[in-house]
Amino acid sequence: MAKEGITPRARDYSQWYLDIVQQAQLADYAEVVRGCIVFKPTGYAIWEAIQRGLDDRIKATGHENAYFPLLIPKSFIMKEAEHVEGFAPELIEVTRIGKDELPDPYIIRPTSETIIGFFYSKWIRSYRDLPLLINQWANVMRAEMRTRPFLRTAEFLWQEGHTVHATEADAERETLMILHDVYADFVEKDMAVPVLKGLKTEKEKFPGALRSYSIEAMMQDGRALQSGTSHNLGQNFAKAFDITFTDQNNTIQTAWTTSWGVSSRLIGALIMAHSDDEGLVVPPRLAPTQVVVVPIYKNEAERSSVMAAVEQIIAAWKGRLRFKVDDRDQLTPGYKFNEWELKGIPVRVEVGPKDVEKGSVAVARRDMPGKAGKSFVPQQGLVEHLEGLLTEIQQSLYERALRFRDERTAAVSSYDELKQQVERGFARAYWAGTTADEQRVQDETRATIRCIPLDQPGRAGRCVLTGKETTQEVIFARAY
Amino acid sequence: MAKEGITPRARDYSQWYLDIVQQAQLADYAEVVRGCIVFKPTGYAIWEAIQRGLDDRIKATGHENAYFPLLIPKSFIMKEAEHVEGFAPELIEVTRIGKDELPDPYIIRPTSETIIGFFYSKWIRSYRDLPLLINQWANVMRAEMRTRPFLRTAEFLWQEGHTVHATEADAERETLMILHDVYADFVEKDMAVPVLKGLKTEKEKFPGALRSYSIEAMMQDGRALQSGTSHNLGQNFAKAFDITFTDQNNTIQTAWTTSWGVSSRLIGALIMAHSDDEGLVVPPRLAPTQVVVVPIYKNEAERSSVMAAVEQIIAAWKGRLRFKVDDRDQLTPGYKFNEWELKGIPVRVEVGPKDVEKGSVAVARRDMPGKAGKSFVPQQGLVEHLEGLLTEIQQSLYERALRFRDERTAAVSSYDELKQQVERGFARAYWAGTTADEQRVQDETRATIRCIPLDQPGRAGRCVLTGKETTQEVIFARAY
Numbered sequence: 035m036a037k038e039g040i041t042p043r044a045r046d047y048s049q050w051y052l053d054i055v056q057q058a059q060l061a062d063y064a065e066v067v068r069g070c071i072v073f074k075p076t077g078y079a080i081w082e083a084i085q086r087g088l089d090d091r092i093k094a095t096g097h098e099n100a101y102f103p104l105l106i107p108k109s110f111i112m113k114e115a116e117h118v119e120g121f122a123p124e125l126i127e128v129t130r131i132g133k134d135e136l137p138d139p140y141i142i143r144p145t146s147e148t149i150i151g152f153f154y155s156k157w158i159r160s161y162r163d164l165p166l167l168i169n170q171w172a173n174v175m176r177a178e179m180r181t182r183p184f185l186r187t188a189e190f191l192w193q194e195g196h197t198v199h200a201t202e203a204d205a206e207r208e209t210l211m212i213l214h215d216v217y218a219d220f221v222e223k224d225m226a227v228p229v230l231k232g233l234k235t236e237k238e239k240f241p242g243a244l245r246s247y248s249i250e251a252m253m254q255d256g257r258a259l260q261s262g263t264s265h266n267l268g269q270n271f272a273k274a275f276d277i278t279f280t281d282q283n284n285t286i287q288t289a290w291t292t293s294w295g296v297s298s299r300l301i302g303a304l305i306m307a308h309s310d311d312e313g314l315v316v317p318p319r320l321a322p323t324q325v326v327v328v329p330i331y332k333n334e335a336e337r338s339s340v341m342a343a344v345e346q347i348i349a350a351w352k353g354r355l356r357f358k359v360d361d362r363d364q365l366t367p368g369y370k371f372n373e374w375e376l377k378g379i380p381v382r383v384e385v386g387p388k389d390v391e392k393g394s395v396a397v398a399r400r401d402m403p404g405k406a407g408k409s410f411v412p413q414q415g416l417v418e419h420l421e422g423l424l425t426e427i428q429q430s431l432y433e434r435a436l437r438f439r440d441e442r443t444a445a446v447s448s449y450d451e452l453k454q455q456v457e458r459g460f461a462r463a464y465w466a467g468t469t470a471d472e473q474r475v476q477d478e479t480r481a482t483i484r485c486i487p488l489d490q491p492g493r494a495g496r497c498v499l500t501g502k503e504t505t506q507e508v509i510f511a512r513a514y
Numbered sequence: 515m516a517k518e519g520i521t522p523r524a525r526d527y528s529q530w531y532l533d534i535v536q537q538a539q540l541a542d543y544a545e546v547v548r549g550c551i552v553f554k555p556t557g558y559a560i561w562e563a564i565q566r567g568l569d570d571r572i573k574a575t576g577h578e579n580a581y582f583p584l585l586i587p588k589s590f591i592m593k594e595a596e597h598v599e600g601f602a603p604e605l606i607e608v609t610r611i612g613k614d615e616l617p618d619p620y621i622i623r624p625t626s627e628t629i630i631g632f633f634y635s636k637w638i639r640s641y642r643d644l645p646l647l648i649n650q651w652a653n654v655m656r657a658e659m660r661t662r663p664f665l666r667t668a669e670f671l672w673q674e675g676h677t678v679h680a681t682e683a684d685a686e687r688e689t690l691m692i693l694h695d696v697y698a699d700f701v702e703k704d705m706a707v708p709v710l711k712g713l714k715t716e717k718e719k720f721p722g723a724l725r726s727y728s729i730e731a732m733m734q735d736g737r738a739l740q741s742g743t744s745h746n747l748g749q750n751f752a753k754a755f756d757i758t759f760t761d762q763n764n765t766i767q768t769a770w771t772t773s774w775g776v777s778s779r780l781i782g783a784l785i786m787a788h789s790d791d792e793g794l795v796v797p798p799r800l801a802p803t804q805v806v807v808v809p810i811y812k813n814e815a816e817r818s819s820v821m822a823a824v825e826q827i828i829a830a831w832k833g834r835l836r837f838k839v840d841d842r843d844q845l846t847p848g849y850k851f852n853e854w855e856l857k858g859i860p861v862r863v864e865v866g867p868k869d870v871e872k873g874s875v876a877v878a879r880r881d882m883p884g885k886a887g888k889s890f891v892p893q894q895g896l897v898e899h900l901e902g903l904l905t906e907i908q909q910s911l912y913e914r915a916l917r918f919r920d921e922r923t924a925a926v927s928s929y930d931e932l933k934q935q936v937e938r939g940f941a942r943a944y945w946a947g948t949t950a951d952e953q954r955v956q957d958e959t960r961a962t963i964r965c966i967p968l969d970q971p972g973r974a975g976r977c978v979l980t981g982k983e984t985t986q987e988v989i990f991a992r993a994y
Contacts, residue, residue: 072581073581079579082579100558101561132603156542
């Protein structure tokens with residue numbers, strides 16, 4: 035039975051998502067600013083947790099953060115041919131500052147390859163300046179007609195890494211390192227969402243890239259969500275922005291660049307991967323609050339003995355758990371249970387007068403609503419029990435998501451099978467088609483090639499559409 | 515003797531500042547985007563340290579972070595009369611999205627009272643929703659004609675708190691709590707910069723505020739830098755945006771709001787408060803890297819014994835110090851010393867073959883360049899020594915800045931004295947003039963009333979300009 039205000043997933047998955055966003059107070063529509071949302075505190079706290087997990091990994095792999103201008107001269111976007119074609123329809127233009135009409139308009143950054151390329155060209159002189167490894171946390175804007183909180187909004191928050199290398203091999207190594215050690219590692223370990231790592235097809239790659247890689251996650255409706263992309267830009271942007279360096283032999287060389295990003299879309303991925311008809315479910319490693327304590331009492335005498343016990347219980351928790359005590363006086367325990375379930379706090383600890391007598395507490399797991407997830411635990415050793423439980427929940431969420439993905443992934447050997455399979459999940463298929471073939475499949479099935487997995491079987495088979503023999507397997511799915 | 519590339523402060527303070535910004539690689543001019551800069555990694559790392567120090571205090575005092583749209587309908591800015599007058603000349607307008615000309619333009623937020631007021635009006639229903647305590651980290655833009663890195667740029671980074679309260683007293687308490695417990699506490703303890711806390715005059719207050727408070731710091735040229743502002747907005751924005759609530763008696767009441775912000779200007783304050791003719795000086799509590807270790811060797815045999823000693827020395831440091839080992843092979847120790855002095859690392863540890871023999875290291879303090887700040891310290895117990903030294907440096911920087919401010923602050927009792935005193939620092943003066951009088955003093959002396967200090971002597975005296983008797987003392991100074 036779903037909670038009040040939440041449409042069950044089985045009835046209407048799309049409405050369920052919007053209900054979770056609203057009921058867990060993650061975001062509000064900014065109808066007065068086309069295509070934008072407000073990140074409410076509960077939603078923004080998840081973004082802060084995502085930032086911490088990614089930023090730690092980005093720095094641990096040798097990158098530094100910097101900050102480049104929000105506005106980009108419109109002429110910059112025009113310098114890389116594929117790039118302008120990809121972004122032109124979505125540009126948001128600034129044409130007036132104070133009383134001055136601008137002869138050359140600015141655009142609000144949709145992504146920063148061009149403006150950063152301009153500076154890199156000034157900064158880089160010699161091979162000693164390479165590799166240059168910089169990341170930026172920023173807001174970006176792209177005109178979006180159909181908006182959906184976190185998943186597709188005109189303004190969104192992201193990080194964008196931009197690096198420069200002396201050789202193609204160095205750039206490729208960086209591109210793949212980010213995919214594996216930063217993006218996949220974070221999404222799988224912290225967000226508890228399994229991902230497929232793969233190469234994008236020519237049709238789906240980033241405008242201006244040589245090769246794009248992505249991590250792709252499966253949502254609970256079987257659709258794919260691209261959760262991070264890493265691009266080897268080759269020398270395309272280096273040529274457009276004249277990023278050159280003097281090598282060891284004193285010869286001027288054109289550099290090789292990469293860019294890579296993940297965005298506040300990940301909040302949408304988090305919601306759709308784990309949440310249920312009771313509300314949001316947040317994995318413990320990412321949860322801003324991991325444990326909420328709800329004291330239960332009927333009168334002042336009970337209140338003071340329960341609160342005294344709570345104080346004693348939580349004394350050992352500081353520095354070991356992220357927790358809060360919900361001691362709001364005017365609300366019933368039932369109201370509080372409901373609120374914290376909606377907001378996805380991984381574990382609830384209830385302390386009532388009987389618990390005080392017995393020296394125990396009730397512990398409820400958010401990932402297993404109802405009696406199945408409830409147990410009575412001695413106060414003695416409680417913090418160790420909770421630490422273990424949080425680890426178990428983290429693991430269990432990952433395994434559940436992995437099982438779900440495996441169940442909803444199937445190899446298909448005919449176009450008919452492909453059409454059926456993308457109704458429920460990922461279709462693994464041999465593929466030797468052209469970009470036009472790919473477009474035809476998309477038009478007919480609404481599924482796209484999400485990626486050419488890095489992990490290839492290496493056996494030959496027949497292309498699901500053309501029948502040509504090939505060793506290349508791809509993943510087709512409908513995507514967010 | 516100043517470093518190469520740095521104009522001595524005594525010769526040209528303004529050029530010295532620009533030299534520090536460039537030589538320490540803090541920022542680059544973004545000449546292609548009017549009035550904007552790039553925060554380079556060294557500069558951005560200082561901003562991240564400032565963010566952490568402030569964010570911890572903002573959260574510890576009960577606020578949550580959220581994120582509101584970058585774009586604001588231009589009509590919103592028009593709703594509060596003083597606000598529009600203050601900001602209209604500086605607005606940056608978005609008039610086109612993709613192919614669409616916008617009938618109603620957006621502006622890029624110069625500050626977010628209006629757009630946030632719009633949402634608060636939707637979110638707040640009852641006294642139970644109050645107080646609403648939200649902060650936002652964001653970029654903002656204001657057209658600026660004369661730019662100066664960090665101090666005055668068209669785009670800058672900041673935090674802006676926006677809170678709603680049931681009563682005027684609650685709003686005033688919040689406004690002052692932020693000034694004392696968040697802003698002054700952070701700037702004095704972490705940045706080691708002493709501040710004056712005070713009320714702004716009507717002429718200097720935030721457009722639309724009932725009362726503005728600020729913290730004011732003195733730079734090494736005796737000029738003031740406003741380092742944070744906290745505004746009691748009264749009911750001005752609540753009325754303009756219809757922020758009302760039902761009170762305990764079921765009566766609809768207009769709410770009281772506050773807003774408060776500090777920005778990346780603080781990086782400028784940090785540079786100008788502590789740095790010297792050798793480069794940047796960063797206080798240890800704020801420094802991204804507190805200790806740099808420079809190994810010294812002439813050949814491979816020395817290199818391996820020195821590096822082995824370094825490994826052993828730093829083994830105990832993890833989790834206790836923020837440090838890095840500069841083991842770059844192609845650079846001389848002298849080059850490295852120069853680079854880390856320029857970048858303001860508080861302590862340098864040198865380890866050479868003789869140190870390995872003697873079981874000691876050389877320790878150099880950045881705040882005391884040359885021999886005065888250098889000492890030889892046993893490797894045994896080194897980490898405790900360094901922890902103590904960092905605390906001592908932090909304290910010493912604060913005291914030096916405080917002494918400097920005290921020496922450059924004087925009470926003045928005539929307009930002539932005031933004119934002389936603002937040439938060298940802060941003038942403390944009795945004041946009973948009008949806004950027109952204040953403007954006259956500014957036109958004639960280039961000094962403004964920085965604040966009416968919260969700490970008032972309470973004795974009567976004669977206004978420095980009008981001769982009227984008053985108990986109000988103010989601080990006059992030239993300001994950045």
